[in-house]
Each structure stands twice: as structure tokens, then as C-alpha cells.
Amino acid sequence: MLLLNPERVSFEGETIDGVRSVAIERQSSRTIEERSGSGPFASFVDVPERSVVVRVVAEGREGVRDGPGLGALGELEVSVSALAGVASIERVRIRGVVVRSGHELGRRDGARRVLELRGVSADGGSDPVRVAPATVPPGV
Amino acid sequence: MSGFKGKDLFGSGPHRFTVGRRGQVTLSDLDLGGLSTDSFSLGFRELEIVVSGRLVSSDEGGLRQLVDGVIAEILDPPTAGVLVDGGGTAWQDMSLLTFEEMGPVDLGRDVSVAYEARFRRFNVLP
Numbered sequence: 413m414l415l416l417n418p419e420r421v422s423f424e425g426e427t428i429d430g431v432r433s434v435a436i437e438r439q440s441s442r443t444i445e446e447r448s449g450s451g452p453f454a455s456f457v458d459v460p461e462r463s464v465v466v467r468v469v470a471e472g473r474e475g476v477r478d479g480p481g482l483g484a485l486g487e488l489e490v491s492v493s494a495l496a497g498v499a500s501i502e503r504v505r506i507r508g509v510v511v512r513s514g515h516e517l518g519r520r521d522g523a524r525r526v527l528e529l530r531g532v533s534a535d536g537g538s539d540p541v542r543v544a545p546a547t548v549p550p551g552v
Numbered sequence: 553m554s555g556f557k558g559k560d561l562f563g564s565g566p567h568r569f570t571v572g573r574r575g576q577v578t579l580s581d582l583d584l585g586g587l588s589t590d591s592f593s594l595g596f597r598e599l600e601i602v603v604s605g606r607l608v609s610s611d612e613g614g615l616r617q618l619v620d621g622v623i624a625e626i627l628d629p630p631t632a633g634v635l636v637d638g639g640g641t642a643w644q645d646m647s648l649l650t651f652e653e654m655g656p657v658d659l660g661r662d663v664s665v666a667y668e669a670r671f672r673r674f675n676v677l678p
């Protein structure tokens with residue numbers, strides 16, 4: 413899931429300014445790949461252990477505030493316009509732990525602030541990523 | 553299709569057959585306290601076949617039924633039957649000795665567990 417130029421991004425209610433993108437990636441932490449012996453190819457593949465990796469990229473700004481610290485557990489909330497030209501807002505909520513808080517430099521876009529989280533499931537079975545249905549703000 | 557005593561115990565998932573060491577069992581004189589390099593043949597080793605694979609079900613209850621189905625074939629005293637591999641090779645007079653789950657149950661798209669089932673052809677059935 414790639415969310416570009418979200419309306420608002422916050423971690424535990426605290427706004428993260430200047431976010432350009434939020435990328436949510438799902439990775440296999442352990443892959444089962446087994447063969448039956450009747451040929452060279454796997455006849456059974458499954459992914460019983462998974463990781464959700466979230467990368468938040470924001471404009472780099474000078475300052476001494478780093479935002480959420482490493483190991484912080486909280487909810488990242490990303491609000492995006494669901495459809496172009498329609499004033500509806502979709503909210504993606506990810507419960508996660510901050511595993512990286514740093515900066516990167518690029519030739520084209522200068523300094524970027526990067527925050528990485530790993531998704532945490534409440535019970536091990538539920539998805540750390542929840543997408544709330546699009547809502548139309550009142551008065552629109 | 554593989555099977556033991558005509559039952560499809562392992563067909564829910566991938567599995568392979570490994571045939572163990574075949575030949576003589578010997579004992580050295582040194583092991584018996586002697587001082588020579590002689591060894592003594594005790595006779596043919598009992599054939600052992602290990603089936604290793606993964607039992608697969610759509611839910612945990614189904615997986616437990618598959619496991620229980622295999623365990624139900626471990627009898628005391630052991631009784632012999634025909635073990636057939638996926639290629640159709642049949643081994644006569646095999647008994648199921650042990651069944652071991654080789655790790656925790658994996659909860660992915662399917663519910664599955666890796667296992668090893670050990671069969672033996674007793675020279676003299678207990």
C-alpha cells in the first residue's frame with residue numbers, strides 16, 4: 413500500500429508534518445517451501461509468519477525534535493483523500509513500533525526525514541493495518 | 553498415492569520417503585572387551601523407513617484429526633502392514649514406530665505441521 417501526499421499523518425495523536433508518502437509493505441518472516449519428491453519444484457508454499465513494515469517519508473526540516481523515539485509503540489494514523497475530486501477521507505491506522513528514526517539526503521529532493529515502524533498485532537492474528545471506510549466531512 | 557495398511561495417512565501435504573541403512577549389524581571385539589580387531593556379524597539390520605513431510609488442513613481441528621489418524625496406527629504390540637510410497641514402491645511387513653511433530657503448528661493460509669514418521673520392519677515382530 414502506497415499513500416502519497418496524505419492529508420494528515422499522526423503518531424499517537426501527534427502530527428507528523430510534511431509527509432510525502434507512507435508505504436506499507438508486507439514481508440514474509442518465515443516461508444515454508446516444501447517438495448514432494450516427485451520433481452524439482454515446491455509443491456507446498458505458505459507464509460505462516462509475516463511482518464508489516466511501514467516507511468514514512470517527510471520533508472527534512474532543521475531542528476532538534478526527532479518525534480517518536482525508537483521502540484515507541486503507538487498508532488500511526490494516515491488520512492488520505494479517497495477519490496480525486498471528492499471530499500471524502502479514508503483513514504489507515506497502523507499499530508506499530510518505531511524501529512528507525514533518521515534522515516536521508518537526495519540530489520533531487522534534498523533532505524528527507526524517515527520513520528520506520530513494524531506493525532504489531534493486538535492478538536497475533538488480527539492485521540495491524542486497518543482501513544476505515546471513506547467518510548465525507550460534515551458540511552461538504 | 554502413498555499409504556500404510558491401505559490408508560492415506562500423509563496425502564494431505566508434501567512428504568518424502570527416506571530408506572535407512574541396510575545390511576549387517578556387527579559388533580567389534582574391542583567393544584566386547586577383547587584385544588583383537590575382529591568383528592562379529594549379528595545378522596541383518598532391521599529396515600527402517602522415515603516419512604517426513606507436512607500435514608496440511610484448512611483448520612486446526614482438521615489438522616488434529618490428521619495427526620490423530622497417524623497416531624492411531626502406532627500399536628502396542630506393533631502390527632505389520634504394507635507401506636507404499638508416492639511412486640508405488642511397496643515395503644512389506646512395516647510397523648509404525650513413532651510419529652513426531654517437528655515444530656509448532658504453522659498458521660498461514662493453511663494450518664500445517666511438519667512431521668517425521670518412523671517405520672520399521674522387525675526381524676521378529678514383538
